[in-house]
Amino acid sequence: MPTAQHGGERGPAREQMPVRRGLAPLDERLSEPERRCAERLRELRARIGLSSEELAERLSGEGIRVDRTRLSKFFNGREVPRREIAVRLHELAAAEEDGDVSAEEVKTTRALxxxxxxxxxxLQAREFELATAREELDRHRAEAVQELASLKQELHDERKRRQDAEDALEDMAFHSREEIRALTEERDAALDRIAQLEGQIRQAGAVLRLRDRDAETLDQIARATDAELSLWESEGSGDLAGVCASVVYLRDADEDEAADRLIEHIVLGHSVQDVMNLADDFMAMRRYLDGARVRHDLARLRKPIDIFRWLSGEDENSEARSRLLRAMAGVAPMANLVRLYKAFTDHGCSGLTVSLLEAVIGENRAVPEEGDFWTKELRIELDEMQQLKADHP
Structure with missing residues (x-):
């Protein structure tokens, strides 16, 4: 039949077309600022003409880490994008429309x-506030640099004016009394202005140095805020890549305390497996000290039962297992080390028990002779193993 033939012709064409889903209506419970922001982002998405999945791919290709799920949350008003996304969305829209990015449009989007x-x-509001403050500081700094340059140029001109007057006064025989008086007044006026300009230049230089110091302080605060944001985002997505990058950034900026705090947050807030994966990521990047720091914080801060559960699930030849056992042997509180030994013994994990004892000996960890039953048992087994090694080197 013609109808069937017509339908048969259209079937394959439909299969080849990309499926683009529309956005769900905005939740009525959104506040007015959230609604207006979501509507603005939806408008940009429509101008760009890409699906959320395609747009996420384009954004991520420019160094912005965002997946389709998170992007959909932006468009639905359930999350607010990071500040840098605003410029990139406008760039994509301008490219689609063969136009230029409007600074005023970007400003409006960021305000929303x-x-x-x-x-x-x-946290994101703080990020916006710090970035705005930094831009304002940069503007004032640029004005201060320009003012300082103008003052220095004027000082140069006044010094030349003074020198010209002094050169002319050297040969008084060729000048009348009135000319000499005029030259003297010009020289003295130049000297007064030079003294004034030198004072202004010193103050302008001090202001510029203070603005540079303000910028350094703002940058430190911004890095700490970015680290906290990365932590918050990782807790929502389960992705620690952003946190790893933040730690590296903080280290390279000599913000070691902030980096250490961020690692502690991760160790306490994520599964042992995720934390060990983070340590492996650092090792792969040749950030060996950070990899060791992660394992040491894991050994110091986590409950022995968490460590036991992860260790008991690892292969006995696992390098990660050996590294964590060495960390436990080296830095774990003695009470935690004893509890881990007790858990191995209670559950018949003889291989883990031997590995723990070897790690304790290798780290030269001293186990007190006095203590509860399990502390004494750990000490006895250590003495026996050391004696065995001495008898059979």
């Missing part, structure tokens, strides 16, 4: 994002 962040995400 900030208003939504104030309602939904205090």
């Amino acid at each position: 994002m900030y208003a939504a962040a104030c309602v939904r995400s205090p």
Whole structure:
């Protein structure tokens, strides 16, 4: 039949077309700032003409880490994007429309994002505030640099004016009394202005140095905020890549305390497996000290039962298992080390018990002779193993 033939012709064409899903209606429970922000982002998405999945791929290709799920949350008003996404969205829209990025449009989008962040995400609101303060500081610094340059140029001109007057006064025979008086007044005026300019230049230089110091302080605060944001985002997505990058950034910026705090947050807030994966990521990047720091914090801060469960599930030849056992032997509180030994013994994990004893000996960890039953048992087994090694080197 013609109808069937017509349908048969259209079937394959439909299969080849990409499926683009529309956005769900905005939740009526959204606040007005959240709604206006989401509507603005939806408008940009429509101008760009890509699905959320395609847009996420384009954004991620520019160094912005965002997946389709998170992007959909932005468009639905359930999350607020990071500040840098605003510029990139406008760049994509301008490219699609063969136009230029409007600074005013970007400013409006960022203002809407900030208003939504104030309602939904205090951390992101802080990020916006710090970035705005940094931009304002940069503007004032540029004005200070320009003012300092103008003062230095004027000082140069006044010094030349003074020198010209002094050169002219050297040969008084060729000048009348009135000319000499005029030259003297010009020289003295130049000297007064030079003294004034030198004072202004010293103050302008001091202001510039203070602005540079303000910028350093703002950058430190911004890095700490970015680290906290990365931590918050990783807790929502289960992805620690952003946290790893933040730690590296903080280390390279000599913000070791902030990096250490971030690692402690990860160790306490994620599964042992995730934390060990993070340590492996650092090792793969040749950030060996950070990899060791992760394992040491895991050994110091986590409950022995968490460590036991992970160790008992690892292969006996696992290098990761050996590294964590060495960390436990080296830095874990003695009470935790004893509890781990007790757990191995209670559950018949003889291989783990032997590995723990060897690690304790290898780390030269001293186990007190006095203590509870399990502390004494650990000490006895260590003495026996050391004696055995001495008898059979």
